[in-house]
Amino acid sequence: MSGTWVAVLVTAAGCYGLKLAGLTVPQRVLASPRARRFAELVPVALLAALAATQSTTSGHTFDFDPARLAGMGAAVVALLLRAPFLVVIIVAAGTAAALRAAGFA
Amino acid sequence: MQAPEPRRCRARTFKTRTGALGSVLRVSGPRIEPGAEPAGAGSGSPEPAGLSAGVRARPVRDGAGLGLAVGVSGVAFGAAAVSAGLSTWQACALSLLAFTGASQFALAGVIAGGGSQLAGTAGAILLGSRNTLYGLRLAGVLRPRGALRLLAALGVIDETTAITLAQPDPAAARAGFTATFCCLYLTWNLATLGGAIGAGRLGSPDTFGLDVVGPAAFLALIWPRLRAGRTERQVALGGAALAVGTTTVLPVGVPVILAATVALAGALAGPVPDPGPAGDSESSPGTTS
Numbered sequence: 366m367s368g369t370w371v372a373v374l375v376t377a378a379g380c381y382g383l384k385l386a387g388l389t390v391p392q393r394v395l396a397s398p399r400a401r402r403f404a405e406l407v408p409v410a411l412l413a414a415l416a417a418t419q420s421t422t423s424g425h426t427f428d429f430d431p432a433r434l435a436g437m438g439a440a441v442v443a444l445l446l447r448a449p450f451l452v453v454i455i456v457a458a459g460t461a462a463a464l465r466a467a468g469f470a
Numbered sequence: 471m472q473a474p475e476p477r478r479c480r481a482r483t484f485k486t487r488t489g490a491l492g493s494v495l496r497v498s499g500p501r502i503e504p505g506a507e508p509a510g511a512g513s514g515s516p517e518p519a520g521l522s523a524g525v526r527a528r529p530v531r532d533g534a535g536l537g538l539a540v541g542v543s544g545v546a547f548g549a550a551a552v553s554a555g556l557s558t559w560q561a562c563a564l565s566l567l568a569f570t571g572a573s574q575f576a577l578a579g580v581i582a583g584g585g586s587q588l589a590g591t592a593g594a595i596l597l598g599s600r601n602t603l604y605g606l607r608l609a610g611v612l613r614p615r616g617a618l619r620l621l622a623a624l625g626v627i628d629e630t631t632a633i634t635l636a637q638p639d640p641a642a643a644r645a646g647f648t649a650t651f652c653c654l655y656l657t658w659n660l661a662t663l664g665g666a667i668g669a670g671r672l673g674s675p676d677t678f679g680l681d682v683v684g685p686a687a688f689l690a691l692i693w694p695r696l697r698a699g700r701t702e703r704q705v706a707l708g709g710a711a712l713a714v715g716t717t718t719v720l721p722v723g724v725p726v727i728l729a730a731t732v733a734l735a736g737a738l739a740g741p742v743p744d745p746g747p748a749g750d751s752e753s754s755p756g757t758t759s
Binding site: 371402407417418426436 | 563567572577588596605620677679684692707712728732737
């Protein structure tokens with residue numbers, strides 16, 4: 366089995382186990398407001414980190430690809446205009462694709 | 471997956487519900503949606519037998535609508551996963567078994583960046599930890615038993631939690647959970663397959679801007695939370711800065727996990743959400759917090 370398959374299956378098992386744990390463990394476990402606040406903020410920190418690193422880095426180096434950055438900028442504009450999720454994605458990818466097709470990047 | 475902004479015609483209803491997600495973790499018991507129609511909230515009858523079809527129609531309709539709208543974005547995941555180097559079946563396995571969008575995107579993202587699979591897996595699982603909190607909240611409402619609990623666990627995600635906890639009574643909550651879960655699960659998995667096959671047939675993913683799909687999806691996923699409060703915005707900026715700043719010195723994938731420490735700092739230093747904001751003071755009895 367390839368390493369990628371292992372990663373896929375371990376991720377699946379871990380994610381499922383975390384869901385099941387919530388339905389199974391006693392309610393008191395995460396009664397602390399600080400613990401709940403942490404769990405609320407974890408996705409915010411991780412997803413922001415993912416968005417930032419994937420926009421501006423490649424491997425170990427900075428990689429400011431103009432088309433990609435423009436795509437992210439278009440995503441921000443779409444979000445500010447309250448566009449639905451899929452529209453945001455399409456606008457972002459479309460912007461990058463259009464700039465590349467036009468030879469800007 | 472987090473509920474994105476809905477289609478325009480239903481914007482008001484869904485905005486209320488997905489907006490409730492932020493307070494979901496602070497309120498115990500079924501939450502009466504502020505904008506709920508009297509027909510849904512007014513029955514006050516806890517026994518399922520006493521519920522008319524009309525009372526359940528609303529959570530089913532809303533759940534199915536949200537499930538369809540969000541599930542379609544599985545296309546983006548399928549395309550991003552295949553562009554990242556996962557096979558079509560690996561993308562489908564993640565959607566079928568992990569069934570939690572942010573974690574799926576995260577694993578694909580780290581693999582695409584050439585990161586270690588260990589780091590990708592750790593980040594994805596860390597992102598899935600919020601579903602444990604949702605499960606804690608839903609357990610009291612759904613009360614699933616035996617094999618049903620094993621099945622229900624798969625459906626514990628952002629969207630099902632938002633719909634379920636917006637219902638006025640347990641029967642409506644169960645109906646809403648079931649409708650959202652079924653509709654979203656089917657749509658998300660079919661869309662993943664379609665996106666994976668579609669992306670696999672394209673030439674270079676970058677030509678179609680698919681390298682922007684992942685980061686744009688992450689931004690869209692946290693956007694509603696960034697609007698929720700200052701601590702959220704500080705944590706997002708801090709996490710992003712820490713991850714980007716350590717990219718050149720740490721193994722690929724690790725900077726993202728490191729960002730969790732900013733969430734910890736935000737939780738410890740930020741305002742305490744207890745005993746609950748004013749808007750939640752009407753929460754039903756049985757509150758554990």
